[in-house]
Amino acid sequence: MRNAFAQQITALGERDPRVVLLSGDIGNRLFDEFKAACPDRFYNCGVAEANMIGVAAGLALNGLRPFCYTIAPFVTYRCMEQIRVDVCYHHVPVTIVGTGAGLAYASLGATHHSCEEMGMLRLLPGMTVLAPADEWEVRAAVKAALNQPHPVYIRLGKKGEPVIHAAEPEFSIGKAIPMRPGDDVCILAAGTILPIALHAADVLGQRGISTAVYSAHSIKPLDTELLTAVFARFQLVATVEEHSILGGLGGAVAEWAAELPAPRPRHLRFGTADEFLHETCEQEDAREHFGLSAVAIAERLAKALSA
Amino acid sequence: MNATPVPVAVSPGELQRLSRRIRYKLIEMSHRSGAPHLGSAMSCTDILVAAYFGGVVRINPTDPQDPLRDRFILSKGHAASALYATLAERGFFPRDWLETFATRGSPLAEQPAPNCAPGVELATGSLGHGLPVGVGMALAARIQKRAYRVFVVMSDGECNEGSVWEAAMFAPACRLDQLCVVVDYNKWQATGRSNDVMSLAPLVKKWEAFGWSATEIDGHDVTNLAAAMSRVPDGTGKPVAIVAHTVKGKGVSFMEDDNNWHYRIPKAGEVEAARKELGIE
Numbered sequence: 001m002r003n004a005f006a007q008q009i010t011a012l013g014e015r016d017p018r019v020v021l022l023s024g025d026i027g028n029r030l031f032d033e034f035k036a037a038c039p040d041r042f043y044n045c046g047v048a049e050a051n052m053i054g055v056a057a058g059l060a061l062n063g064l065r066p067f068c069y070t071i072a073p074f075v076t077y078r079c080m081e082q083i084r085v086d087v088c089y090h091h092v093p094v095t096i097v098g099t100g101a102g103l104a105y106a107s108l109g110a111t112h113h114s115c116e117e118m119g120m121l122r123l124l125p126g127m128t129v130l131a132p133a134d135e136w137e138v139r140a141a142v143k144a145a146l147n148q149p150h151p152v153y154i155r156l157g158k159k160g161e162p163v164i165h166a167a168e169p170e171f172s173i174g175k176a177i178p179m180r181p182g183d184d185v186c187i188l189a190a191g192t193i194l195p196i197a198l199h200a201a202d203v204l205g206q207r208g209i210s211t212a213v214y215s216a217h218s219i220k221p222l223d224t225e226l227l228t229a230v231f232a233r234f235q236l237v238a239t240v241e242e243h244s245i246l247g248g249l250g251g252a253v254a255e256w257a258a259e260l261p262a263p264r265p266r267h268l269r270f271g272t273a274d275e276f277l278h279e280t281c282e283q284e285d286a287r288e289h290f291g292l293s294a295v296a297i298a299e300r301l302a303k304a305l306s307a
Numbered sequence: 308m309n310a311t312p313v314p315v316a317v318s319p320g321e322l323q324r325l326s327r328r329i330r331y332k333l334i335e336m337s338h339r340s341g342a343p344h345l346g347s348a349m350s351c352t353d354i355l356v357a358a359y360f361g362g363v364v365r366i367n368p369t370d371p372q373d374p375l376r377d378r379f380i381l382s383k384g385h386a387a388s389a390l391y392a393t394l395a396e397r398g399f400f401p402r403d404w405l406e407t408f409a410t411r412g413s414p415l416a417e418q419p420a421p422n423c424a425p426g427v428e429l430a431t432g433s434l435g436h437g438l439p440v441g442v443g444m445a446l447a448a449r450i451q452k453r454a455y456r457v458f459v460v461m462s463d464g465e466c467n468e469g470s471v472w473e474a475a476m477f478a479p480a481c482r483l484d485q486l487c488v489v490v491d492y493n494k495w496q497a498t499g500r501s502n503d504v505m506s507l508a509p510l511v512k513k514w515e516a517f518g519w520s521a522t523e524i525d526g527h528d529v530t531n532l533a534a535a536m537s538r539v540p541d542g543t544g545k546p547v548a549i550v551a552h553t554v555k556g557k558g559v560s561f562m563e564d565d566n567n568w569h570y571r572i573p574k575a576g577e578v579e580a581a582r583k584e585l586g587i588e
Contacts, residue, residue, distance in 0.1 A: 051442070090430060
């Protein structure tokens with residue numbers, strides 16, 4: 001995913017002189033091509049994220065289109081107030097790109113986990129929050145961010161994630177991508193967990209449960225048109241994400257659904273629990289720990305459906 | 308391409324008269340609105356007068372968005388009344404807007420909102436934001452090949468913020484020599500002496516050590532302030548830091564160096580006493 005981001009930002013930087021790339025001392029060699037193509041528009045801002053966000057706002061206030069790139073927790077939690085005041089209050093087109101989001105850096109420990117940042121950023125007025133599922137969605141999300149004049153947050157995995165789409169899908173902010181039709185259950189998945197959701201749908205299919213799956217990459221704004229249709233049609237809706245069940249896709253959908261008239265379908269949130277992960281483990285183990293495996297998701301959904 | 312905006316330089320005597328007039332206006336504004344931070348606003352008044360009337364900031368009040376204008380950020384947003392009064396005096400908006408300061412529906416809030424009034428470059432109020440954003444503006448000038456300069460006025464208490472020092476390390480690395488910081492060093496922050504609360508001194512050496520061309524100056528000598536700020540870029544290839552020694556509440560004897568005026572609101576009798584001291588007719 002990060003390579004896809006580096007390639008896409010280079011392609012955009014080559015043809016759009018407004019594109020500026022700020023890095024928080026990360027991505028050794030990753031941006032060599034961008035630096036070669038746009039030597040006066042790459043700045044390593046050091047291990048100083050608060051300053052990086054302020055600098056980005058100053059650039060954006062003068063017509064440039066900065067992208068701020070570093071590890072997700074550092075480019076979000078660390079500089080929340082700069083994002084709030086410098087970027088969102090001034091409503092300038094700064095795109096914040098967090099790499100290694102969710103549990104991608106599980107083995108580095110909880111300082112490097114990022115399972116709360118979508119919820120935090122979603123609360124900021126005027127902020128768009130995107131969780132692309134694979135490298136094609138990353139390319140599309142980066143282009144979509146540049147094509148609109150507002151603050152955007154894009155969370156990435158790291159590298160080597162499964163490629164789900166055969167080519168770049170039709171992508172617009174606020175519109176989920178249909179992956180698979182189904183009749184009994186609807187899964188909305190955000191980010192790199194999408195292949196697990198698709199696998200869960202396979203497992204459910206073997207049990208005769210027909211499962212629709214969407215890539216719900218846009219956490220804010222939500223695809224409310226789709227949600228309206230889904231909540232009218234299905235008796236069971238699941239949100240799946242590598243993020244806390246508080247505040248992310250699941251939280252956002254639950255808030256939206258709270259104002260629906262009864263009766264409404266049951267909504268199960270799959271995500272990380274309200275706790276830090278203290279075990280030394282890899283991403284797969286961490287997902288397992290939080291019930292984010294295909295089998296665990298399918299099991300819980302099948303049980304809910306038969307209840 | 309627009310014409311490069313020109314500064315205004317007035318005589319030293321007129322600069323001093325302007326400072327006194329603006330200080331009295333700030334006292335009236337605080338009295339009328341009940342808005343605090345009067346001591347902080349009076350502390351930086353001479354810096355603002357030097358910038359806007361001493362031939363420093365290249366701006367055109369009739370074209371406040373001119374891409375070639377110098378950028379001026381009052382990072383210590385709690386002293387916004389001083390910025391508003393200076394901008395009104397310079398013709399950015401009608402003086403009678405000042406009568407509405409910090410009242411319902413006014414464009415001039417206690418601390419400035421984005422695009423609240425012509426000439427206000429940045430919403431400030433949370434400290435430690437103006438310098439990083441100013442660095443970004445200076446970087447934008449370089450990328451867009453524009454020759455404008457960026458001035459950022461900060462308080463000494465503001466130098467407590469880590470983001471200030473992140474920016475202080477970054478700007479010299481980028482050789483942003485068209486960037487100038489002025490620290491309004493009045494030796495007070497909200498609830499204590501700024502050199503007791505944090506180990507702020509030696510402030511000039513700190514900026515020097517961070518890679519800036521640093522000087523110190525009497526922050527109430529408007530002519531010298533204007534001269535120092537006019538020298539940006541100063542030929543060293545480094546950003547410029549001017550540590551301006553100031554007195555909180557400057558200009559009115561019973562307010563000077565009394566930190567109660569960080570929050571106190573002047574009563575009618577105090578406004579009148581200040582008016583006499585400042586020699587306002």
